[in-house]
Amino acid sequence: MHVGMGERVAGSSRSWSGQAAIALAVALVFVVAAYGAPPSTPYELNAILPLTGGAAFLGQPESQALRVLERLVNDKGGIQGHPVRFVIQDDQSSPQVGVQLANQVMAKRVPVIFGSTLVAICRAMAPLVKDGPVMYCFSPGIHPDEGSYVFTSSVSTADLAAATITFFRGKGWTRIAVLTSTDATGQDAEENINAAVALPQNQGVQIIVREHFNPTDVSVAAQIARIGAAKPQAVIAWSTGAPIGTVFKGIAQSGLSIPVATTNGNQTFAQMQQYAAFLPQDLYIPTSTWPAYQTLPAGRVKQAQKIFFDAFQAANLKPDLPPTLAWDPTLIVIDALRHLGTQATATQIRDYIIHLRGFAGVDGIYDFKTSPQRGLNLTDAIVTRWDPAKQTWDPVSRPQGIVK
Numbered sequence: 001m002h003v004g005m006g007e008r009v010a011g012s013s014r015s016w017s018g019q020a021a022i023a024l025a026v027a028l029v030f031v032v033a034a035y036g037a038p039p040s041t042p043y044e045l046n047a048i049l050p051l052t053g054g055a056a057f058l059g060q061p062e063s064q065a066l067r068v069l070e071r072l073v074n075d076k077g078g079i080q081g082h083p084v085r086f087v088i089q090d091d092q093s094s095p096q097v098g099v100q101l102a103n104q105v106m107a108k109r110v111p112v113i114f115g116s117t118l119v120a121i122c123r124a125m126a127p128l129v130k131d132g133p134v135m136y137c138f139s140p141g142i143h144p145d146e147g148s149y150v151f152t153s154s155v156s157t158a159d160l161a162a163a164t165i166t167f168f169r170g171k172g173w174t175r176i177a178v179l180t181s182t183d184a185t186g187q188d189a190e191e192n193i194n195a196a197v198a199l200p201q202n203q204g205v206q207i208i209v210r211e212h213f214n215p216t217d218v219s220v221a222a223q224i225a226r227i228g229a230a231k232p233q234a235v236i237a238w239s240t241g242a243p244i245g246t247v248f249k250g251i252a253q254s255g256l257s258i259p260v261a262t263t264n265g266n267q268t269f270a271q272m273q274q275y276a277a278f279l280p281q282d283l284y285i286p287t288s289t290w291p292a293y294q295t296l297p298a299g300r301v302k303q304a305q306k307i308f309f310d311a312f313q314a315a316n317l318k319p320d321l322p323p324t325l326a327w328d329p330t331l332i333v334i335d336a337l338r339h340l341g342t343q344a345t346a347t348q349i350r351d352y353i354i355h356l357r358g359f360a361g362v363d364g365i366y367d368f369k370t371s372p373q374r375g376l377n378l379t380d381a382i383v384t385r386w387d388p389a390k391q392t393w394d395p396v397s398r399p400q401g402i403v404k
Contacts, residue, residue: 042085043078043342045333046105047326049138050121053093054215054241057270058117058322063088064315065323066114066167069330072311091116095124101305102128102135106114111346112136112333114326120184126150134353136333138325141188146372147259149350151235152324154363155381156374157263160286161192161236161380163401164261165202167284168234169401173259174204177232179211179223179247181239186212189238189263208232215243222252228256240265245259252278257278259284261383267291267321267393273385283386285393288326288363288376291384292395300360308362328361332375 047066050059066086074083089100089105098121105113112134116122122137129135129149137150141157144150170177180186194290197205203327209232210231211223224247227235237247237260244266260280264287271278289301293309296302303308308327313321336352337344359366359375366375370374383401397403 015252015386016098031037039202041082043082043337044085044110045112045114045330046108046110047086047088048091048098048101048105048125049088049091049123050117051088051090055093055118057241057268058138058265058325059090059093061268061320062117062326064317065319065326066330068311068315068323069327071315072307073334079334079342082342084334088139091121093118093121095121099124099128104247106133109347110287111344114138114330117322117325118185119188122150122152123184132341132350134346134349135332136329137324137327140325141185144373147354148189148373149346150184151353151373153329153331153374154264155376155378157188158195159214159378159381160264161189162196162199162378163286163383163397164236164284165193165196165199165205166401167383167397167403168259168261169202169205170397170401171234171259173233174371175206175208175231175233176200177209177211177227177230177235178207179213179220179235179237181215181243182212183215185263186239188217189236193236193238199204213247215239216385216389217243217246220247221254224254224256228254232258234259234261236261237291238263241271245271248275248280249278251280257281261286264288264321267384269320269391272388272391276388279386279388284383284396285386285400286381286383287321287393288324288380289382290362291393292382299366301362304360305362315340319364324362328363330368331361332356332366 034163049062050056070084070086078084089101091101098116102125110133114136117138119139119141122139122142132149135150138153140154142152144152180190209227213220213223259282261284264285267285267287293305336349340348354368357367357369364376366382368375371377379399382395385396387394
């Protein structure tokens, strides 16, 4: 009798449990319908990068950085429980393709687009996002309007030029030659170099010869000959990728043996290895603080760099400049989404970043109030020298390019 009663009670309990499970499932359907997918649903972040073409040497390692970040962020819980998934498309190093892809991504009504990498592509894409979404360009060579939906990576090329001139002046190299490409990258550089030389503290610095070349030129012998005839103490050669290889080869073949500075767009191990036979003996590259890990004092930036280098080591990768261009911007957007939630709009994300201060990244402490749309300034710029023996870029200046 007692056993039978127990069986009836257990059966009643199992029957109630089944009804409760059905009721819970129905409730979850209504919750999902009302509030969106469960937390395990991936949150997609779209990036447009040059995976092929002339700028692939930048886009490919930036793509790798996003994959490393994807694992790191998801190991830390993603965004409010949602794993992150990067959707990366190839703009083929073409502004036209970049615009086409940006329009396609915007049709999905996403709040954020990462990329592209080249000045020309970012400039072509920027007018499309006048009213959103947020576009975080990985090129330091654009200068977005304050309060716009466009943000840009790393230290400004204007500040890199200023740090270079400060460093040259500190070394006593005041007669300078400038060789720039005729594309958007070279035009931006020449404007920034002119502005840096015009600063009061640089009144003793002279640009004694200016030369230009087309990125498709196979030789710059004539330009190098004119530079050599002017007898400068140092050269600033500003272009990226294959064109700078043409310049380095031309300098080597001419026998010109003076210090050469170039953009940090060339701060890649692949290029240093590819051009090793004809790299300038004294090659200086202005950049952000990322190569200074060994000499940085303990603090939040050093800790951010440790996380960065450890993550790449775990992936059996050795990072150079391009991954840094993608790293901090992506973490800044993820920080915004973790605070705002996965339903955040482009305007909310833009406003969050505009007011962000004190964010520690591999390139420095970001303050978007004092440095709108970028977060970094001249105090985050240093000058490095390529050391072929150690296969690294040694910091040779203090912040702002001041000689050590």
